[in-house]
Amino acid sequence: MQTSRMAQIEQQALKRYLEFDKAKKNAEANGGAASRMMSRSSIINMHDNLAMERIINHSDLFPIAYLQVGLNVSKAVCRLTTRNRSGQIESYGTGFLVAPSLLLTNHHVLHTYEAAQYAAAEFNYEDDVNFLPKEIVSFRLDPDKLFITDEELDFTLVAVHDIDAEGVKLSDFGYLPLLPQPGKILEGEYVSIIQHPKGGPKAVTIRENEVKFISSDYVHYVSDTEPGSSGSPVFNDQWVVVALHHAGIPHPEDDSKWIANEGIRISSIVRHLTQHQASAVDANGRQLLDQLLLDPAAVAAPMEIGTLEAQWYSGAAGYDPAFLGQGFEIPLPILNDERQSDIAETADGKKVLDYTHFSIVMSKSRKLAYYSAVNIDGSQLIEVKRENDKWYFDPRIPEEYQTGPEVYKNNDIDRGHLTRRQDPNWGMDAVKANEHTFHFTNCSPQHKNFNQKIWLSLEDYLLENAGEHDLKVTVFTGPVFRASDVVYRGCQIPVEFWKVAVMKKEDGSLSVTAYLQSQENLIGDLEFVYGGFQTYQVAVAEIEQLTGLDFGELRNYDALAASTVRVVIASREDLQL
Structure with a gap:
């Protein structure tokens, strides 16, 4: 990389920094702090009880496992050595694995396909606990499989060979997932950087790195970084990658210093x-x-059974x-x-049973919910990462009144959320x-194909409109219980929802x-059948008749209140609001 390009x-970066500094001094730049804090909270591991204390009160308390996690993620960070056609070393940088066979670094480190052909990713270039060098493991890059670079965002994504010359597997070094949602770091928090400064052994700067400004990109x-640190991962306190380091910002009045x-x-x-x-x-x-x-x-993860305190x-x-x-009180049915x-x-x-932003009423005989009721605030929606597939019995009612994992094993039956995961x-x-x-x-047995088409589109429609228009929405959901419902593994599976x-x-x-939607065609043979199904818009009065529920005044505001005809919903345009 030419010196002039790096200087540019x-x-x-300096220009952007000065612009952000000026904007921050404007009171408008400080708006939306609560929204940013809510977004940040969605990235926190629920078991890290000290995390919010660190963010809000700048506490320095960490669980001791913090250090071990840092060591674990560091395995995926490597030194990048670029060479010319003659094999002579031209420069060093840093990179890190972001998928089983993909490495991320800066565009200015690997700016062409040809540069990637002659480059190597060197792992374990670091000292052990006795300050003795570890054995370096070197992998060739494989730009023929994948090479994507962008000068404006200054990143390069390139494939790496899966095995080195000695038979060591790239998978031994793991990788650092890239979470798409924003809000992984806030201004005033601290970041850590794992890097190869000046092409030397792996080093880390821990938490003495205050975030000053965050813009769209x-x-x-x-x-503290040095040349050679370009392409390093920048972590928040949960060791989640929040940024790709790419440049120092020179002092505007003294280019020998950095601000x-x-x-x-x-x-x-x-x-x-x-x-x-x-x-x-x-x-x-x-x-x-x-x-x-x-x-x-x-991705379908293995189901775990957990207990919440x-x-x-x-x-x-x-x-x-x-x-x-005010004036729009909607009581539970x-x-x-x-x-x-x-x-x-x-x-x-x-x-x-009260949960966060939603409630449920359970049936003892059916061991399923009569209904769930959720409040959705479109102005405050947060995208929360799904960590795993751990499910819980509610300890507040006897376990015998809850349909557990035995119904859902090794078949086409899913644990269909009643209150959808994103809604509350x-x-x-x-x-x-x-x-x-x-x-x-909060789940009911549903065929795996039940939720994939119009029903899912309907749920998306409600949630998207709540988010786009900052709407508040209340949604009630439940099954229709019939004596004729199929019995499977001791559970009667509802035909309609x-x-x-x-x-x-x-x-x-x-x-x-x-x-109203039926899965009747899907559950005739739970192991093999794939059938069609239909979603209808119906009158609230019909739901009341089918379920034994009384929605009170809601039936008076129903768009189909005077109708006895079901409207087939084949697309969003068919909805009658």
Whole structure:
């Protein structure tokens, strides 16, 4: 990399830094702090009880495991050695694995396909606990498989050979996943950087690196880096990669000094790769890129059974009837007398299980929920990462009244969320709400193909509109219980599911819509059948008749209140609001 190009990058970084410094002094630049804090909370591991204390109060307390995690992630960081055709070393940089066979570094470190052909990724170039050098493991890059570079965002993504000359596997060094959502770091927090300064042994700067400014594509932080650190991963306190380090920022009046450093936000890099995913690479390259961009929530993970401690339930107010505002109180629906006696009660006699932003009423005989009720605040929605597939029995009611994992093993039956995982994930308690949705009380047996088409599109429609228009929405969801429902592994599987959505329209009036979908064609043979199914918009009164629920005044605001005809929903345009 020519010196003039690096100087140009540094001057561009300085220009951005000065602009952000000026903007921050404007009171408007400080707006949205609460929103940023909520987004940041979605990245925190729920078991790190000290994390929020560090962020809010700048505490220096860490669980001791913090150090071990740092060592673990450091394995994926390597020194990049670039050579010319004659094999002479030209420069050093840093890179890190971001997928099983993909490495990320700066464009100015590997700016051409040819440069990648002659470069090597050297792992273990570091000292052990006795300050003796470890044995270096070197892998050749494989730009024929994948090579994507972007000068503006100053990144290069390149494939790496899976095995080195000695037979060592690249997979031994792991990789650092790139999370697409923003909000992984806040101004005023501290970052750590694992790097190869001046091409030397691996080193780390820990937490003495305050984040000064964050823009749409860049993060500015005060830290100790050297030439050769270009391409290093920048971590938050959870050892999640938040930026790709690429430049120091020179002092505007003394170019021998540095005032800060600049990194490219990971969310910007992932967004760029996603936008160019289909057109920029061939089929083989796209398969590699899919490993990086695949949503972890879309991967079926083995189900785990866990237990939440008592504090996870304390303070959970559940569904709020007054959520839509003054004059629009929407109480929970009331079950008829026959079904009232079948409600599973807590030890202290409560018939409603309250979670974060949603509530559930359970049936003892069916071991499933009669319904769930959730409040969705579109102005505060947070994208929460799905860590795993751990599900919980609710300890507040007997386990015998909850359908557990035995129904869902080794078949085509999914644990279908009633209150969808994303719906209650808003505000400061978004992480807690997300975890609360993974209770067996909040799921019902659904064929794996049931939720993949129009029903899912309907749920997306409700959530997207809540987010795009900052709407508040209340959604009730549940199964239709029939005596004729198929018995499978001791559980009667509902044939139909319903949903009632309530929101305020722009004119201040209520919009109430009800929907019904059947999985009857799918569960005739649970192991083999794939059948068609249909979603209908129906009158609220029909849901009441099918379920034994009383929605009170809601039926008066129903768009289909006077109709006895079901409307087939084949697309969003068919919805009658």
